[in-house]
Amino acid sequence: MAMTEVSDTLDARGLLCPLPVLKARKRLMALPAGAALELWADDPAAVIDVPHFCAESGHELLSQGESDSHQIYVIRKSV
Numbered sequence: 001m002a003m004t005e006v007s008d009t010l011d012a013r014g015l016l017c018p019l020p021v022l023k024a025r026k027r028l029m030a031l032p033a034g035a036a037l038e039l040w041a042d043d044p045a046a047v048i049d050v051p052h053f054c055a056e057s058g059h060e061l062l063s064q065g066e067s068d069s070h071q072i073y074v075i076r077k078s079v
Helices: 019-029 046-057
Strands: 008-011 036-041 060-066 071-076
Touching: 008 019, 019 036, 019 046, 036 046, 046 060, 046 071
Parallel strands: 008 036
Antiparallel strands: 036 071, 060 071
16 A cells, blocks of 8 residues: 555644544645545544544545554545
């Protein structure tokens, strides 16, 4: 799989549900179609919320992983 160039990064660590998803939605609105947003979150509910948000809004969840202290999601904005 080719590396995806991230257009913007949103640090939502320390925020609880639903704030990481709400902030991601707002940030994605400002990006052009096809841009990729990297989202950092440490809310345990984000593991469920972020994939659900992508599925419901039509955005593509390109990757979902973890670092030592937080989860990392890469979301491609839909057209």
